[in-house]
Amino acid sequence: xxxxxxxxxxxxxxxxxxxxxxxxxxxxxxxxxxxxxxxxxxxxxxxxxxxxxxxxxxxxxxxxxxxxxxxxxxxxxxxxxxxxxxxxxxxxxxxxxxxxxxxxxxxxxxxxxxxxx
Amino acid sequence: xxxxxxxxxxxxxxxxxxxxxxxxxxxxxxxxxxxxxxxxxxxxxxxxxxxxxxxxxxxxxxxxxxxxxxxxxxxxxxxxxxxxxxxxxxxxxxxxxxxxxxxxxxxxxxxxxxxxx
Amino acid sequence: xxxxxxxxxxxxxxxxxxxxxxxxxxxxxxxxxxxxxxxxxxxxxxxxxxxxxxxxxxxxxxxxxxxxxxxxxxxxxxxxxxxxxxxxxxxxxxxxxxxxxxxxxxxxxxxxxxxxx
Amino acid sequence: xxxxxxxxxxxxxxxxxxxxxxxxxxxxxxxxxxxxxxxxxxxxxxxxxxxxxxxxxxxxxxxxxxxxxxxxxxxxxxxxxxxxxxxxxxxxxxxxxxxxxxxxxxxxxxxxxxxxx
Amino acid sequence: xxxxxxxxxxxxxxxxxxxxxxxxxxxxxxxxxxxxxxxxxxxxxxxxxxxxxxxxxxxxxxxxxxxxxxxxxxxxxxxxxxxxxxxxxxxxxxxxxxxxxxxxxxxxxxxxxxxxx
Amino acid sequence: xxxxxxxxxxxxxxxxxxxxxxxxxxxxxxxxxxxxxxxxxxxxxxxxxxxxxxxxxxxxxxxxxxxxxxxxxxxxxxxxxxxxxxxxxxxxxxxxxxxxxxxxxxxxxxxxxxxxx
Numbered sequence: 001x002x003x004x005x006x007x008x009x010x011x012x013x014x015x016x017x018x019x020x021x022x023x024x025x026x027x028x029x030x031x032x033x034x035x036x037x038x039x040x041x042x043x044x045x046x047x048x049x050x051x052x053x054x055x056x057x058x059x060x061x062x063x064x065x066x067x068x069x070x071x072x073x074x075x076x077x078x079x080x081x082x083x084x085x086x087x088x089x090x091x092x093x094x095x096x097x098x099x100x101x102x103x104x105x106x107x108x109x110x111x112x113x114x115x116x117x
Numbered sequence: 118x119x120x121x122x123x124x125x126x127x128x129x130x131x132x133x134x135x136x137x138x139x140x141x142x143x144x145x146x147x148x149x150x151x152x153x154x155x156x157x158x159x160x161x162x163x164x165x166x167x168x169x170x171x172x173x174x175x176x177x178x179x180x181x182x183x184x185x186x187x188x189x190x191x192x193x194x195x196x197x198x199x200x201x202x203x204x205x206x207x208x209x210x211x212x213x214x215x216x217x218x219x220x221x222x223x224x225x226x227x228x229x230x231x232x233x234x
Numbered sequence: 235x236x237x238x239x240x241x242x243x244x245x246x247x248x249x250x251x252x253x254x255x256x257x258x259x260x261x262x263x264x265x266x267x268x269x270x271x272x273x274x275x276x277x278x279x280x281x282x283x284x285x286x287x288x289x290x291x292x293x294x295x296x297x298x299x300x301x302x303x304x305x306x307x308x309x310x311x312x313x314x315x316x317x318x319x320x321x322x323x324x325x326x327x328x329x330x331x332x333x334x335x336x337x338x339x340x341x342x343x344x345x346x347x348x349x350x351x
Numbered sequence: 352x353x354x355x356x357x358x359x360x361x362x363x364x365x366x367x368x369x370x371x372x373x374x375x376x377x378x379x380x381x382x383x384x385x386x387x388x389x390x391x392x393x394x395x396x397x398x399x400x401x402x403x404x405x406x407x408x409x410x411x412x413x414x415x416x417x418x419x420x421x422x423x424x425x426x427x428x429x430x431x432x433x434x435x436x437x438x439x440x441x442x443x444x445x446x447x448x449x450x451x452x453x454x455x456x457x458x459x460x461x462x463x464x465x466x467x468x
Numbered sequence: 469x470x471x472x473x474x475x476x477x478x479x480x481x482x483x484x485x486x487x488x489x490x491x492x493x494x495x496x497x498x499x500x501x502x503x504x505x506x507x508x509x510x511x512x513x514x515x516x517x518x519x520x521x522x523x524x525x526x527x528x529x530x531x532x533x534x535x536x537x538x539x540x541x542x543x544x545x546x547x548x549x550x551x552x553x554x555x556x557x558x559x560x561x562x563x564x565x566x567x568x569x570x571x572x573x574x575x576x577x578x579x580x581x582x583x584x585x
Numbered sequence: 586x587x588x589x590x591x592x593x594x595x596x597x598x599x600x601x602x603x604x605x606x607x608x609x610x611x612x613x614x615x616x617x618x619x620x621x622x623x624x625x626x627x628x629x630x631x632x633x634x635x636x637x638x639x640x641x642x643x644x645x646x647x648x649x650x651x652x653x654x655x656x657x658x659x660x661x662x663x664x665x666x667x668x669x670x671x672x673x674x675x676x677x678x679x680x681x682x683x684x685x686x687x688x689x690x691x692x693x694x695x696x697x698x699x700x701x702x
Contacts, residue, residue, distance in 0.1 A: 014686030017693045021663060025387040025671040026685075032383065033679045036207045036376040041196040046163060047204055053167045054174045054208040055680065057327075059528070060644070062683040063208075078489060079158040086493040087164055090153045091171040091180075093291075093327030094501045095523065098530040100494075101482030108485045131335030134342045138312060142320040142504040143334075149500065150328045153493040172329065174678075176411070177293070179332040195372060203376040210642070210678030211384045212406065215413040217377075218365030225368045248452030251459045255429060259437040259621040260451075266617065267445045270558045270610040275547040280514060281555055287518045288525045288559040289446065294410070296449040297559075313509040321515055324504045325522040325531075387675045392664040397631060398672055404635045405642045405676040408561075414676075430626040438632055441621045442639040442648075444525075444561030527645070546606060554610040562618045563640065566647040568611075569599030576602045 003109055007065050037070070045074035049084050056088035059099055068103055078107060120226055124182045154187070162191035166201050173205035176216055185220055195224060237343055241299050271304070279308035283318050290322035293333055302337055312341060354460055358416045388421070396425035400435050407439035410450055419454055429458060471577055475533045505538070513542035517552050524556035527567055536571055546575060588694055592650050622655070630659035634669050641673035644684055653688055663692060 019027070037047045048071045055063035071081060085100045136144070154164045165188045172180035188198060202217045253261070271281045282305045289297035305315060319334045370378070388398045399422045406414035422432060436451045487495070505515045516539040523531035539549060553568045604612070622632045633656045640648035656666060670685045 011686075014683070014690055017689040018682075018686050021667045021670075021689050021692060023391065023664075023667050023671050025383055026667065026674060028379070028383050028386075029671070029674050029679075030682075032376055032379050033207055033682070035379075036203050040200050040374065041194065042166075042200045046166070047200070049159075049163070049167060050170045050201060050204045051208060053171050054205060057171045058174055058208070058680045060680040060683065063680055077158065079491075082489045082491050082494065083157050083159045083164070084167060085489075086153050086491050086497070087167045088171060089327075089494060089497050090150055091168060091175070091328050093323075093330070094325050094497075095526045095528040095531055096327070097486075097498075097501070098482070098528065101479075101486050104485040104489050105482060107489060128335075131332070131339055134338040135331075135335050138316045138319075138338050138341060140313075140316050140320050140508065142500055143316065143323060145496070145500050145503075146320070146323050146328075147331075149493055149496050150331070152496075157491065175329045177329040177332065180329055196374075199372045199374050199377065202372075203374050203380070206377060206380050206678075208679050210674075210681070211380075211676050212409045212411040212414055213678070214369075214381075214384070215365070215411065218362075218369050221368040221372050222365055224372060245452075248449070248456060251455040252448075252452050255433045255436075255455050255458060257430075257433050257437055257625065259617055260433065260440060262613070262617050262620075263437070263440050263445075264448075266610055266613050267448070267558055269613075270554050274551050274608065275545065276517075276551045280517070281551070283510075283514070283518060284521045284552060284555045285559060288521050288556060291522045292446045292525055292559070294446040294449065297446055311509065317508050317510045317515070318518060320504050321518045322522060324501055325519060325526070384675055387671050391668050392662065393634075393668045397634070398668070400627075400631070401635060401638045401669060401672045402676060405638050405673060408639045409642055409676070428626065434625050434627045434632070435635060437621050438635045439639060440561075441618055442562050442636060442643070444557075444564070445559050447561070547608075550606045550608050550611065553606075554608050554614070557611060557614050562614075563643045563645040563648055565603075565615075565618070566599070566645065569596075569603050572602040572606050573599055575606060 003106055004065070004069055007062070007069075011062065011066070043074075045071070045076060048074055049076065049080070052081075053084050053088045053091075056085065056096055056099055056103075057092035059092070059096065061099060061102060064099055064103055065106060068106060072110070081107065120223055121182070121186055124179070124186075128179065128183070160191075162188070162193060165191055166193065166197070169198075170201050170205045170208075173202065173213055173216055173220075174209035176209070176213065178216060178219060181216055181220055182223060185223060189227070198224065237340055238299070238303055241296070241303075245296065245300070277308075279305070279310060282308055283310065283314070286315075287318050287322045287325075290319065290330055290333055290337075291326035293326070293330060295333060295336060298333055298337055299340060302340060306344070315341065354457055355416070355420055358413070358420075362413065362417070394425075396422070396427060399425055400427065400431070403432075404435050404439045404442075407436065407447055407450055407454075408443035410443070410447065412450060412453060415450055415454055416457060419457060423461070432458065471574055472533070472537055475530070475537075479530065479534070511542075513539070513544060516542055517544065517548070520549075521552050521556045521559075524553065524564055524567055524571075525560035527560070527564065529567060529570060532567055532571055533574060536574060540578070549575065588691055589650070589654055592647070592654075596647065596651070628659075630656070630661060633659055634661065634665070637666075638669050638673045638676075641670065641681055641684055641688075642677035644677070644681065646684060646687060649684055649688055650691060653691060657695070666692065 048067050052067035055067055089096050154161055165184050169184035172184050206213050282301050286301035289301050323330050388395055399418050403418035406418055440447050516535050520535035523535050557564050622629055633652050637652035640652055674681050
């Protein structure tokens with residue numbers, strides 16, 4: 001899962017640059033962006049699916065990659081991700097297609113990664 | 118739940134007008150928009166939450182009302198809806214606030230409706 | 235076509251308020267927004283359809299109403315409008331549905347208006 | 352400034368409904384949404400203009416009304432608001448026009464309100 | 469037209485990955501996304517222009533490239549594409565500029581491609 | 586500030602391609618896009634901040650880079666840019682994060698550039 005590793009490093013580097021310049025509200029926003037996906041009345045697993053679909057319809061590739069990887073960490077299966085993508089596609093329209101294509105390719109890399117392990 | 122009833126009637130009337138003019142692709146889209154929320158690897162219940170959050174971040178009030186009512190039909194609790202709204206708010210930003218306000222008011226009407234029954 | 239008349243009056247009143255406060259760039263933008271739909275290599279008729287679909291996918295009701303009325307002035311038929319709406323729906327997704335519903339209702343009012351004349 | 356009063360009441364009522372159901376992240380978001388406009392390296396006055404233009408290009412009417420009223424409280428002049436609207440119009444395109452129309456009408460009501468005082 | 473070829477290959481590869489994971493609604497959506505551009509009351513040629521402008525205002529580069537190439541296949545001339553871009557720019561604002569820049573560069577590559585053939 | 590130089594060249598090249606195909610409305614739009622940021626009742630400096638925040642919430646990377654560089658030319662300090670980013674983040678939500686990350690990295694490159702001079 002090469003693209004996933006590359007993404008994580010790029011994200012980490014970007015976050016560090018951001019935090020060197022961030023004011024207090026920005027730091028509070030980043031903390032909130034982490035805490036809102038914690039287990040509660042809805043499970044963290046379901047919340048990651050919510051974050052994924054929100055990211056798909058808003059067409060934010062980095063956000064999609066992030067929530068896809070998080071969903072995997074929560075054990076979300078490929079068949080479940082495929083259905084979440086369908087909902088996003090119907091709500092958000094054909095402009096979401098390039099993003100579900102890239103999401104599908106990320107899932108493929110992961111499979112290949114698993115094969116070689 | 119006055120606003121809910123009003124919404125349903127308005128939606129019904131609009132759909133009838135739309136279907137009188139719709140070509141085949143439009144009808145196929147409407148069918149797809151119904152079928153994508155069916156039980157599958159993800160439950161219809163979870164899919165309605167996905168549809169709700171997608172509608173919130175895209176700020177489509179009629180879509181929000183529709184998925185809120187559908188979520189209720191699936192037995193989603195207020196505490197769960199509140200957390201879905203929080204995810205939508207963090208992903209979509211303060212421009213989502215007017216929509217979660219209206220969603221909260223819809224939930225209130227529902228409670229009052231239940232009280233008087 | 236009551237809603238059409240109401241729209242035209244409201245739009246006129248809003249434009250007057252806007253022009254009382256507008257600076258030069260805003261006035262230039264408004265002129266440009268009129269001139270870009272003139273006949274050229276593409277006909278004004280086709281450009282109004284482009285404006286309509288752009289307004290539908292961006293979900294701007296006032297813009298949709300405006301371009302729908304303009305398309306009618308250019309003689310665009312209901313069957314053509316229906317197909318333009320289908321394209322907008324597929325590109326923009328189910329969040330466009332409330333807007334095509336309202337557009338269809340506007341077309342209905344127009345028919346009733348014609349019947350009674 | 353009738354519309355302004357109506358807006359404030361509606362907003363207040365909606366916020367109360369929202370807070371009755373809000374979870375902690377939602378409450379933290381609302382606090383952040385207030386604090387981010389405080390005086391800092393940029394003045395609160397400038398930040399309200401930033402919030403106004405962001406709301407205009409994202410086409411959130413309640414947000415526009417809110418930041419317009421806040422900008423007034425900071426003493427922003429009509430000529431300055433007109434130029435901020437022009438920037439928003441050029442960045443966001445003609446779909447922003449209905450919103451600057453409504454903003455201009457709000458400014459007019461205010462003037463009439465001042466006249467009668 | 470190097471970028472066009474690269475795009476087609478990337479798109480094909482992505483579609484294959486997507487179809488390996490797609491559920492039925494996703495497949496139906498993809499079929500609909502093809503069929504909606506067929507000749508009807510509006511020509512396929514006009515529908516591709518509608519798809520292009522919708523893609524421009526929604527700022528989806530892959531969608532823009534796709535519809536630009538499709539429009540060419542239907543014989544749409546550069547002068548017509550330029551006017552469609554102008555409509556998109558006025559409706560969608562200056563944030564569309566980076567996309568019309570890239571579209572213009574794609575047209576240039578095409579010309580160079582033709583020269584060397 | 587390597588990325589800044591690369592951006593300027595790419596932007597210049599794209600603009601040249603665009604102007605070779607542009608019709609009159611497109612040229613007028615580009616002129617307007619330049620003139621709207623001139624000093625007026627609001628300073629050009631403040632207008633660039635408005636353009637930056639509008640670009641951030643609309644998530645247009647090229648626009649963000651452009652207005653960031655323009656803001657610097659007007660002497661806007663890093664602390665001020667950080668606060669403008671916070672406003673954009675709260676208004677536009679977590680989908681803006683990848684863009685403020687890239688903006689922060691651009692500011693870092695600039696510092697390094699200054700160090701070596």
